[in-house]
Amino acid sequence: MSTIRYIKSNLVLFGALTANLGIAIAKFVAASITGSSSMLSEGFHSVVDSLNQVLMLYGEHRSGKQPDARHPFGYGRELYFWAFVVAILIFAVGAGLSFYEGYIHYIEPEELRDPTVNYVVLGVAMLLEGGSWMIAVREFASSKGNDGWWAAIRESKDPSVFVVVFEDSAALAGLVVAAIGVWASHHFDAPRLDGVASMVIGGILAMVAVLLAREAKGLLIGERADPRTIRKVRERVAAQPWVTHVNHVRTIHSAPRSIFVAISADLDDGLTMGDGERLIEELEAELKAEIPELSSIYIRPERREDAIEAGQL
Template identity: 70%
Template sequence: MRALPAELKESNLVIFAALAANLGIAVAKFVAAAITGSSSMLTEGVHSLVDSGNQVLLLYGKHRSDRPPDAAHPFGYARELYFWSFVVAILIFAVGAGVSVYEGWQHIREPEPLRSPLANYLVLAIAFALEGTSWFLALRAFNAVRGDQGWWQAIRISKDPAGFIVLFEDSAALAGLVIAGAGVWASHAFEDPRIDGVASIAIGAILGVVAVLLARESKGLLIGERADPGVIARVRALVDAEPRITAVNHVRTIHTGPTSIFVAISADFDDAMTMGEGEALIERMEAHLKAQEPMLSSIYIRPERREDAVVTALGG
């Protein structure tokens, strides 16, 4: 029997850690922005506040997705997490990136007098430490399931968006802190407060790119993605190993949630089998498949002659 992916066991811890870090950082950034008048620091405060809201939405989505199946939703509510993940991506783009670019443009048009940057530097240092801790936890959880796969490949095949969303958010936050610090320093070094506004726009651009990437991945999960090819291959092999199955026509899967898969199997049964024998064989195969692949929440096995399955497939 195969265990469920390790990323699903740690994703809640990662989200709570990110939420705690972002709430504390947001307060500190807003206080520093009020003291120093820094546009990039205000932008970073909004960024942390948006990230905090996003983590709350992810926790809410995970809670809603745990509801059991009912008459209206016979396959359960697990895919609701994918909906809230898509909402998070939209919020990052609309609120995080939008406010950052707007605030930066306003600061360029109407620059404020420079003030002491000491408060900004202190807050940025504290924020970097807290954000770095959250990023490390997210990275550790992601690497636990990434194995020897490339980063982008692991993200593309992941069916739990909570893990990689937090990793993306924290990575963007760290990059934003570096840009904000550089903007504050350059503004004072060159005595030009407009540079701080340019830094805000750069932070908004990073958030926009992250939002587009997250929306793309969340959209694929929301529409419906197949199971890992390895799972499909093992299901095919298990069915094909049955002596009275003459051919496996196709194995079609779709993730109904991070830990649940619906599988439809078309197989050619031995023509000499009676209906009762076929029913018993199907029940035995379903039990065996669920024992070997715990994520198979729903299994549909259809007896179908090989030649008929080919015609059906060609006909769409």
């Protein structure tokens, strides 16, 4: 894959990475000037997000490796592994540091300083994060079809996009909380409120991390293909005049756009072994042409009675 094509295919991740690096620097500068705990927490948040995008880009790169003797079905699931690592980082580093910093600031509040720098940085951060969020949402909306947002996330097999949607949504929520914390601590002359805001940000990050971990875990241990794809495969096989019954169609994603499918079908008893092999090869070619995501197709001739006896029906 050429460099230009790689960048285009991962535009969401590169956009989020660029925005987060700039925002992180600005937040740390503002925190050092104003002593804001919530601003420091937001700085940690942006650093973690930047690292997450680097890990996801690395996962995308590794998942594109061709199959070999050690991994005959390819390296696609490596992307799922790094998505799970990202969830752990958000929880352990992002949420942990934010909550810890907020707690320390709450029990040992610092003297308030001019918040102007905080407001400027928060405003710029909202613009940059909002731009990254819009890119991710637009990309995700174009691929989700007619499904609802939550249903599409649950069914999505590409964590590169929904991880950024989750992260940027949490980032925007965190910026709002940080702004409220800075304003409230000055308005009520209560520095501890800034620490409370930092702990709230930690809570938001922890919640997002749990949601991401749940989605990544499902992908990592193996999820079936979209029900519409399974139905299309079953209908195509059942339509063959030499197939008397489709016992089962079992699928698993080995990568976001790579599906392994195993089909058990009862074939016409009058078929010779040679004709059966030829017809099965032709059917596999038809299925791959109609559904390019089917990277590996295995069709097993099996009597329906045997499938019932084995508990497969």
